[in-house]
Structure formats: structure tokens, C-alpha cells
Amino acid sequence: MTARFKRQQGTKIYHFSSLADLMAKATPERSGDQLAGVAASSAEERIVAQMTLADLPLSTFLNEVVIPYEMDEITRLIIDSHDKLAFAPISHLTVGDFRNWLLSDVVTPSTLASIRHGLTPEMVAAVSKIMRNQDLILVAQKCHVKSAFRNTIGLPGRLSTRLQPNHPTDSENGIAATIFDGLMYGNGDAVIGINPATDNVPQAVRLLKLMDDVINHYEIPTQSCVLTHVTNTIEAIELGAPVDLVFQSIGGTQGTNDTFGVNLSILQEAFDAAQSLKRGTVGNNAMYFETGQGTALSADAFHGVDQQTCEARAYAVARKFNPLLVNTVVGFIGPEYLFDGKQIIRAGLEDHFCAKLLGLPMGCDICYTNHAYADQNDMDNLLTLLGTAGCSFIMGIPGSDDIMLNYQTTSFHDALYARKVLGLKPAPEFEQWLTKMQIFDSVDEVRLSNSNRSPLVHSLAHLG
Template structure:
């Protein structure tokens, strides 16, 4: 189908819904590099005007990637909830935007609709919204997940304690864990990106983490972010696996580049749940995504990178995960050039993930060769706190010495909690209070650091 817009005797032609979506997407370097971006600001506005009038039903007819060629497309279409969609089936993309922004529409209404929305519909409506609108709608949404604690509740703001070390040195990791806990970090997960994906090393790290949280009865979960097949191997060997991690993307071909498909993820979910290690819930999967991953794998099918990203959320939604986060600036300036593009992409991802019913976190980050700095990240951090982001990263000094990128620190999480009046997950907050790390006003004390330090020295 050809989509057209004419103004002052100038006609803009968009040869397909795929092209229209790409041209309507806010400017970013990855789409320019892929050759799918609007050539001018005027063409982008024309595409957005046309997109606003596209019926939502059109996304069920005109698939952006062929049904027969892509299992993610098949997942999206085959699991679409027709009854939930019925209430908005007469809407255009613009109508959906107005409905979401209406003061009469609450988060419960959005959650009820969520199974009736495809990722392409969600991506489309985000392209029509200003940053403040992405924040306002996401703020309405409460997406709760549970394993050893309860994440995503209104008024809560959690962190992944990320104690990475370039050689997986246990003492270095232990020092970072102590530092994070003393600042109230780690309620989302204590998660290590290992320098080695070897099963023996992954198991060793998991056993150390498990020993520590069991000794002090810390109500959180642990994860070593290795490939899903490595985790499945050590599950068979009875390793103490809480969460099964995997990077995912929005096309079958991109997922194949990660060495996964839906069948493998199905098996991973079943294997991890079989361990029954959760105490308050069984959300056992942890997924990471990022705009540009499909294009970097040569697997984007001429889609814009943001639409590909939201399709990845359909994959995540299948597995009722505990955690999903977009590692927004990690891939580099080839995909998100500067602070402005990173901020916009993060707000889009968070908004779209929440609309898809996912417990969204954001790794607020950038690489050292991007046109961004920590002031940009402070701005984004504050915006996401207002938007109701479930969790962020807690990295010592905000500088990941293993992955070599800039993220957010334990102090950054404290700042957001203090200025916005937010708290850790309730079970974790109770532990912090009982252990003397935090007082009733949310202020941090170091009274118990010596006891934790002594324990960590023995690991």
C-alpha cells in the first residue's frame, strides 16, 4: 500500500507501512546509517501526519516482516488478543495517542488493553508523542514482577547492583557488592557480567553470590549474565540459578545471531522455573535489549531501529520476565549519536515496554566516544524516575571497568529516591532497616558495614 501526503504542491510518497514507520521515527544516527531515515525534517513531519491517520487494524493486515519468514512476526500475530483489541479496533494511531493521554484513562485501563496491542502499534504511537507525553503515559503504568521480592510497585525505585570485574576477581566483585549494599542498591538483582562464559566460572560466581545472600537472608535475586545455554548447562548440574539471562532482539535473524530462538527460550524458562527458588513469585527470566542490535546484525529487514526494538518486547512478553532493560546507549554513537538521541530513545523504550506490559528498567549509559556526558545521564535519570521506571543500574562510580562504558552509580539511585520520595522494593527496604543500613527516612548509615565486610573477606 502506498501512503501519500501533499502540501504546497509537494507530494511525499511512502511505498509501504515499513517505510512510513521509518520515516516518521525521530532522527537518530542508526536509521541514517541504515538508509531508512527521513531525508529532511519536512519529510519526517509528513510521515508523522500520515501515520497518525493509519488505522490500527492496518498493522494486522500489513506485516512489516513477512509472517512466513520470521518467527517473531508469527509470535506477534498468533498471540494477538483480539477481544482486548476490540475496544480500540476503530482507532487510528492518532486516536490511540489521544486515548492514552486522556485523564480518564488509568494504568489499569492500559494494562487491560496491553495484550491487544502489537509492538508495531505501540512503536507507531510513540513516534507521534513528545518526550513529556511518553513520560506521562508511562507514569500511569504499574508493572509488577516477583521472585524473592516485589518489583515495580508505585512509589518504588530499584537497582541492579552490577559488580563487574575485568578478571572476575572474587575480592574485587565482593568489594563492589559491599559498596552497593551500603548504599541500598541491589533489590532488582545482584547481576554480574562475567569476563568468561565458561560454565565452571559462572557456577563459581553464582555459588559465591548465593552463599552471601543466604547467610544474611537478603531478599533479592542473583544472576550471572552468561549465554542462556551456559545457564541451562549449569542448571542440569544443580547450580544455584535464580534468573536466566539472555539478550534478545526483534527479528528471528537477529536472535539467531545471538544463538537463540523461541524454542530455546521456552526450554530455558521451563528449566529455570523447575528449580523453584523464588519465595514470592516465579518470574525467572531477565532480558536485555537495545536499539540498533538488529541493524548491527544485518537483520533489520529495512525497519527502523526503534520498531525493531519494540518487537523484541513481544519476545520478552512471552516469558513473563522479572526484569527487562534497554541498555540504551551501549551500542555506540553509530546508532544513538548524542545525549539528545539517547534520552529520546530511552523514554521511547520505557514507554513502549510499559505499554507492552513489561517490567522495564533502563541502563542509562553511553560509550566514551559518544557525544554525551554524565550531565545528559543525570537529565535522563531524573526523567525516568518521574516516568516510573522500575529499575536502573548501580555501578561503582558509574564506570564499568569490565565493559568499558559509563552508566549510573549507587549515589545516583539514592539521588532519585531522595528527590522524588521513592523507596526500594518493600522486602529489601525492610532488610535495609533491620540491618541498620537505612533509617526510616531513607537515609544511609554505615553501622553494619564491618559485619558485611568480614563476611565478604571470607568468600
């Protein structure tokens, strides 16, 4: 135990046994950390931990790690890839000073872009723990992160969507109908992405060909993805399948990724394979990663580190491979990790802030399971807050209900609501296509066309 990890409050002295312990105790209340046994025992201990963390120099995170360098390849990635020159302008700051600096008017989007590679996940996780929700929104809104494949994601004033046409039997007609439904509401510019009900290589190839046929036939400036295991996608590429994006769920510890059946070497192989295809037209960011608080705990691979810090560490993995898309599936695991709407909202804002500050094109699956203490009003709140914060993309699913994965998320209508209320638009290339196809009116606002002349409307009649 070192002196910087203890603090006297009145007549009581609080001790924090390690940097990981201090970070965990400073984390806003959530059920996952309580389940893991790392949370503060009281509100007072949490505040004391936050005060202690605020006084900690940022340089501490370069000299002390939360998971040992020798036993975790993500720790090695974080330390070995740190950019000392990018860190130099803020190297003298404490965590509290860093918060104040981020919130100041002198810090612009270009300033934040210049320090990205000087930040470690633990630094951004630490500062998020002493920030209010409005702080997380304000700073994230200043983080502009652009990525591109067949369209451009993340430009200011834009909100993209993943069109998620999941089907419990992978019915081609059912999937096609959902794709058309989503497109008619202006969804699908981030990706048309399917979670396959039957997860194997032949099925992935079949679904990839289905989406590729639709995209090519209607000349849609978007990209497709089957959210299968990365090794299946590598095999599909070897078979000549029309792969746009390579997907993988990732976590923030080596042990977590072991349970996913991946490591940095496998992800590098997938990255190289995707790059070799050169299927992008306006860019070649070809990776898609999903994350979520609680994955390290559910894998029993959290090493005493709180779930939000583990989540931020996953962003180091994503950043290495220059993805087109990253999103946190924020409430998917359940109330054991994020108990209610309040905790889900806070986690979504934290994840978005941390990822954007590290330079990722971050989106959010704004969701909850049916046994969580949350409802669609909570999701409306988080959607509105993330839209204000500059979230890159959200999910679009018919009626907000994923009938294959059995959880509640955001609908095609929800995306339209957020764009209307917040004055946001789809990706520019996709917006032009929506206008050309008479789905959106050719006016300077998001508005569905009143016309039924769109070629997509007539295509529905040909579905079996």
C-alpha cells in the same frame, strides 16, 4: 504502493513505499536509521510521515506486517498471540486518536492493563513516534507492571537497582567487595548480576555459588544472575548450580536472535528449566532479558525497519516468557546508532514507554560509550526523567564506570539520588532488610543510616 501511504503537503506529494518505510520516516532523528538508509531525508518529510502515521487506523498493523509472516518467527508470535478481545475497545482508533486516548484522564492504570495483550509492538512504536518526551513520561507513569521472585519489582513509588559487580578478572574478592559496597548504598534489589569476564559454564557456576553464598548468609531478599548465554545457564541448571534468573540478550527479528544463538524454542527450554527450580519465595518470574536499539542493524537483520520499531518487537519475545526484569542498554552500542545525549535520552524514554505499555517490568541501563557525544549530565537528565516515568530499575556500578565492559552508566550514588529527589523507595522486602541491617534508617524516607554497626561493615574486614 497504496493510497494511505501517500500525502500531499502543499504542492508536493510524499510517497511512502510500505508500512515499514512510513514508520522509519516518521521516527525522530537518530544516527542508526541514517546509517541504515531508512531515515527521513528532511525534517519536513519526517513531519509529513508523522502526520500520515497519525491518520493510520490501528487495525492496519494487524493486516500488514513490517517483516513478512513467513520469514520471521517474531512476526508469527506477534500475530498469533494477539488478543482480539483486549484490542476491541480501541480497535476503532487511529494512531493519533490512540495518542490522545492514552493521554486522557479517563485512562487509568487498570485501563492500560486491560488492553496490553491487544497491542502489538508496532502499534506502540507507531504512537511513540508522534509523542513528545513529556507524553512518553506521562503515559508510562500510568503503566503499573509488577513482577516478583524474592522481592516485588515495579510497585508504584519504588525504584529498584541491579547491582553490577563486574570485574575484569572475575576476582572473587573484587566482586564481593563491590557487592558489599552496593548493598551499603541500598542497591541490589532488582538483581545482583555479573557480566563474567570469562564466559563459560564452570565460571558461571563459580560466580553463581559466590552470589548464592552472600545472599543466603545475610538472608538478602534478592536474586542473582550471571549474564552468560542462555545455553550455558541451562547447562548450569543441569549441573545443580544455584540459578535464580536466566539471562539472555534478545532482538526484534529472527535474524538478530540467530546472531545471539537463540530462538523461541531455546528460550522456552530455558523458561521451563528456570520454572522447575522454584527458587522464588514471593513469585516465580525467573527470566531476565536485555535489549537495545541498534542490535538488528548491527546484525544486518533489520529488513528495512527502523531501529526503534525493531526494539519494540523484541518486547514481544520478552512478554512471552513472563520475565522478572527487562532492560534496554540504551547507549551501549555507540554513536553510530544513537549519536548524542539528546538521541540517547529520547531512545530511553521511547523504550521504557513501549515496554511498559506492552506490560513488561522495564528498566534501563542509562549509559553511553566514551566515543559518544554525551556525558554524565545527559545521564543525570535521563535518570531523572525515567524515575519520574516510573522506571522499574536502573543499574548500580561503582563510580558509574564499568571497568570490565568499558562504558559509562549509573552509580550506587545515582540510585540514592533518584530515590531521594523523587521520593522513591527500594522493593518493599528489600527495604525492610536494609532497615534490619541498619543500612537505612527506620524512617519513612530513603536515608542511609549514620551507624557503622551494620553486619555488612564488619564483613569487609574479612575480605582477603
